[in-house]
Amino acid sequence: MQDEKMPIGVVVSGADPVASLEKVRSLGLSTCQMSVPPQSWWSEERIELIKKAVQEKGVRISSLICGFEGESYRDIATIKRTVGLLNPSMREERVKKVFLFSDFAKRLEVKVLQAHIGFIPEEKDSSDYKGMVEAVQRIADCCRKNGQFFALETGQEPAKVLLGFIEDVARENLKVNFDPANMLLYDADDPIKALEILGKYVVGVHCKDGKRPEKKGELGKEFPLGEGEVGIERFIAKLKEIGYEGPLTIEREISDEKRWKEDILRAKELLEKLR
Numbered sequence: 001m002q003d004e005k006m007p008i009g010v011v012v013s014g015a016d017p018v019a020s021l022e023k024v025r026s027l028g029l030s031t032c033q034m035s036v037p038p039q040s041w042w043s044e045e046r047i048e049l050i051k052k053a054v055q056e057k058g059v060r061i062s063s064l065i066c067g068f069e070g071e072s073y074r075d076i077a078t079i080k081r082t083v084g085l086l087n088p089s090m091r092e093e094r095v096k097k098v099f100l101f102s103d104f105a106k107r108l109e110v111k112v113l114q115a116h117i118g119f120i121p122e123e124k125d126s127s128d129y130k131g132m133v134e135a136v137q138r139i140a141d142c143c144r145k146n147g148q149f150f151a152l153e154t155g156q157e158p159a160k161v162l163l164g165f166i167e168d169v170a171r172e173n174l175k176v177n178f179d180p181a182n183m184l185l186y187d188a189d190d191p192i193k194a195l196e197i198l199g200k201y202v203v204g205v206h207c208k209d210g211k212r213p214e215k216k217g218e219l220g221k222e223f224p225l226g227e228g229e230v231g232i233e234r235f236i237a238k239l240k241e242i243g244y245e246g247p248l249t250i251e252r253e254i255s256d257e258k259r260w261k262e263d264i265l266r267a268k269e270l271l272e273k274l275r
């Protein structure tokens with residue numbers, strides 16, 4: 001199973017990891033990215049339960065996604081204030097949270113930890129930029145000690161800004177989870193060109209679709225895979241071109257469970273034809 005090229009997976013909640021693994025299997029998928037389960041799942045006994053479910057259901061957890069209390073994606077200003085490591089008043093506390101997430105991921109034998117770290121400032125001399133570089137260095141060092149990659153989710157800034165940031169952090173285990181739709185939702189870049197720029201750092205991808213915002217400064221809109229402006233065919237072709245063989249993880253951020261399942265199954269069908 002683990003040798004399959006481009007296995008298709010899905011982003012799921014870690015609120016109940018065992019139920020989520022069952023859901024992934026029921027969709028006929030073999031891999032998933034999961035939000036870090038709440039601390040009530042961190043005991044030895046419950047970690048064993050998750051590992052047993054991974055074995056029994058034949059579903060691999062390819063990465064754990066870090067989230068922080070108080071994050072909101074309501075609009076650009078709120079994202080700047082609440083998401084990731086940009087806001088200095090929350091930075092230290094969140095870095096320490098990621099250390100704990102990394103230790104938990106190690107016990108669960110998951111090799112990639114990933115996060116939206118928030119908008120990366122374009123001014124390299126600013127204290128926010130320097131603060132974020134230092135924070136990500138410490139996180140990457142902790143992940144390295146635990147045998148993990150730390151992957152940054154793309155899309156909130158142009159690929160060149162992210163590339164410059166990665167080079168400034170200068171840690172070999174710092175990688176990218178490439179989300180082509182985010183590039184459009186945040187009107188940040190062209191997804192295919194961005195993939196070319198960041199290609200060698202990509203250890204995971206989100207198969208998500210979307211359209212650019214109608215008005216500058218607003219957020220674009222997410223669409224079911226194949227119905228937005230990413231050009232999923234071009235996206236998968238470009239992944240092959242850069243030699244990417246990791247999971248194709250479908251992401252669909254809607255709360256209607258029935259529609260969510262329908263969209264995931266349609267996306268799976270589409271990806272099976274393209275990969």
Ligand code: MG
Pocket residue numbers: 153179182206208251
């Ligand atoms: Mg994403």
